Amino acid sequence: MRMFTMLMGCFLCVLTATAQTKYATVKGIIVDENDNPMSKVAITILGKNSSINSSDSGLFTIKVPAQKSLALIFSFEGYADQQKNFFLSNDETETIVIQMKKNGKTLETITIANEKERKEAGLIKINPKSAITLPSTIGGVEGLIKTLVGSNNELSSQYNVRGGNYDENLIYINDFEVYRPYLVSSGQQEGLSLINPALTRNINFYTGAFQSKYGDKMSSVLDIQYKKPTQFNGSVYASLLEQGLHLEGSTKNNRFNYLVGVRNKSNRNLLSSQPTRGAYIPSASDAQGLLSYKINNKLQLDVLGIYSVARFTFLPEAVKKTASVFSPFFTANIGLDVFFDGQEKDNYSSSLLGITLLQTVNKKTKLKWMVSSFKDVEKENVDIGGAYLFGDRDFDNASATFGQIINPLGAGYNQNYSRNKLNIDVLNVGHRGYFDAKKHYLQWGVNVEQTKIKDALQQFEFRDSAGYSLPYNPTSLTLYNVQQSTASLNIQKYSGFFQDNINISKGKSDINVQLGVRFNYNSLNKQTLISPRAQISLKPNGKKDVVFKLAGGVYNQPPFYRELRNYNGELNTAIKAQQSVQVVTGFDYNFKGPGNRILRLTSEAYYKQLSQVIPYDIDNVKIRYLGANNAKAYATGIELRLFGELVKDAESWVSVNFMRTKENINNDFYFDYKNAAGEIITATSTDQVVKDSIRRDVGFVRRPTDRTITVGMYVEDYLSTNKNFKVHLNAIYGSNMSYNVPNSVRYRNGLIIAPYIRVDMGFSALLLSEKSVRRSHSPFKNFDNIWASVEVFNLIDRANTISFQLIKDYSNTVYALPNRLTPRLVNFKIVAKF
Secondary structure, three states, X not given: OHHHHXXXXXXHHHHXXXXXXXXXEEEEEEEOOOOOEOOOXXXXXXXXXXXXXXXXXXXXXXXXXXXXXXXXXXXOXXXXXXXXXXXOOOOOEEEEEXXXXXXXXXXXXXXXXXXXXXHOOOEEEEOHHHHHXXXXXXXXXXXXXXXXXXXXXXXXXXXXXXXXXXXXXXXXXXXXXXXXXXXXXOHHHOOOOOOOHXXXXXXXXXXXXXXXXXXXXXXXXXXEEEOOOOOOEEEEEEEOOEEEEEEXXXXXXXXXXXXXXXXXXXXXXHHOOOOOEEEEEEEEEEEEEEEEEEEEOOEEEEEEEEEEEEEEEEEEEEEXXXXXXXXXXXXXXXXXXXXXXXXXXXXXXXXXXXXXXXXXXXXXXXXXXXXXXXXXXXXXXXXXXXXXXXXXXXXXXXXXXXXXXXXXXXXXXXEEEEEEEEEEEEEEEEEEEEEEEOOEEEEEEEEEEEEEEEEEEEEEEEEEEOOEEEOOOOOOOOOOEEEEEEEEEEEEXXXXXXXXXXXXXXXXXXXXXXXXXXXXXXXXXXXXXXXXXXXXXXXXXXXXXXXXXXXXXXXXXXXXXXXXXXXXXXXXXXXXXXXXXXXXXXXXXXXXXXXXXXXXXXXXXXXXXXXXXXXXEEEXXXXXXXXXXXXEEEEEEEEEEXXXXXXXXXXXXXXXXXXXXXXXXXXOEEEEEEOOOOOXXXXXXXXXXXXXXXXXXXXXXXXXXXXXXXEEEEXXXXXXOEEEXXXXXXXXXXXXXXEOOOOOOOOOOOEEEOOEEEEEEEEEEEEEOOXXXXXXXXXXXXXXXXXXXXXXXXXXXXXXXXXXXXEEOOOOOEEEEXXXXXXXXXXXXXXXXX
């Protein structure tokens, strides 16, 4: 009996202990670096011997003890172990996403294990997280790019690469080409950046010598890939300049996922401090979405949609300028007072709908079928008049005329009028193929594109100088400049490529060769273009971790829209593609820096020989082409970049570029002659070209994008005692640039824009801690974090120059007064992620 009682007591104790054991559930999905599900990943509770494996779709569910600290270890051969810590309540279910990363040396934010970046010439991989935290007036992705290639306009998201202009850059989102508005003439008219950083997963930026699979332009490629979500997440932010929201999620079986974002921006606070007083009413908004549906294990359907609209209304009142100005003969300090009437109203809208069907034929072969429709509608309505007076300004504080112009040199009235409309429709059907044959990775593609352009250009400029209309005609009223034309174009384009990426391993050395060719044909000028391209990289066996690279090829750029128009607004539909031959060589070197942190030094030297060039002038962001293939040019330079961490977990880099780009316009010359006083004078008309005049060939001159030195820097840091207080610094220096004097052969690109110097800084504080260090039963458990930041734009308050305003005095001497960019501005921002 006693034995029975003891046995029953033991049984009841065990039963009670069992009944009191509490459990929680952890479930989720495991993916690789490309967000592809990973099967047979081992999941183990730290300290236990038993484990479970993820399913073929990467999913897993595991019971874990509740109300105690524990850790799960995720392991797979060839990948670094991942550890996730938990403290869960009874019956609580936690859903997570684990991303496995391959073994190899890594920087915390720059993955060195991914050798692709190191082996491709001109490729820079940008961390999307840095694009979100960067203090910038334009947008994170383009703002980061400008620290790498330079900038001269903080109001524009456009950029110049290795001597090219804005029209020479390719931009892709999920393999669909996107475009910027074409009628925009100043940065203040621009709306939002093309790319929403909150939706971005991967950013590849090529500064030149890019692969054959990318399109037909001469300077750069920005390749953006949006996320493929595996669980519900989101973020919301608000600042004095911009507000936005993004949501992402997936169904339980991960068959359908969505990614959407909306943004709104107003630069009113930024523009209100510009020199020209008046009412600035800018607004821009966009909505973007990516929907993905996995039809079966071999078919996936993706739909990308983007709609963007920007409006700009401007009612100028007055402007007062005082500056050292240029004339061909002297420099003087001049004041200019202008009083305006009228207004400007612009509207730009664009939309993209892209559909992709991805077919996985087998493990080696993938096929992609794509169709997209892009629409662009632009309207510009300007009717602004300005009465001006310029001369010496009184700077005597004790004088009754202090601040006024006391010695007039010129006076008059200018009127700018335009009613411009532009509609662009682009329909594109394409195919891509991928075949993995071990040491050969084959890629091919073809595209058929139809472009419809309808354009109505109606604008004029009236100049009245001291009561005389310019150019002066005593018998009639003559306008200074008139452009009136219409165009309707229907262009068919056919393009394609084939390339082979070859891996050759010899001993412990690693050699990669990339061979490819593109073709392009369009019905506008009936020109067929063939563009061979090649790259090779060598990682020799040795103690130093260094990769050497060499690349070259032909890069053609068929005309799209702006290249067709000359200064008078006339179309030249017979214009040919601009052509360039590019050669790039460089190296990529990893080494240990202070604190044994891995640093990465890259260097590239390049040379671009350009032919069939269409010369152009740049005024702010407006590009005006001369409308003919009548020049040759070159660009050459060296780029040095150092990536690393000044302190642990804080990404930083510095970029130094040296460049020279010049052009030679065919048969560009002028005549000098001696006047009666024996002075050498430049002829301004044919009747001044006398018998003893001297012909001067202009030869090579600086291009509008020529900038000898560019230095960019991005720095992250935090308090040594608290990582929750961070600072981000974005600094750019660019040496002087040239600016053209219109209708002047002798002084083509003869004006000089002073060096561009700008420093933006942001200070951030973590208001709500990281989710991983909060208990699961916290009332804020659905928030990952909340940050607040103060951003100071143009910290040093430098008055940078973007262009010049040219005016004439009573004696017809030309003066150039600088148009300034934005002064210092403080911005407040709060970001919440959930």
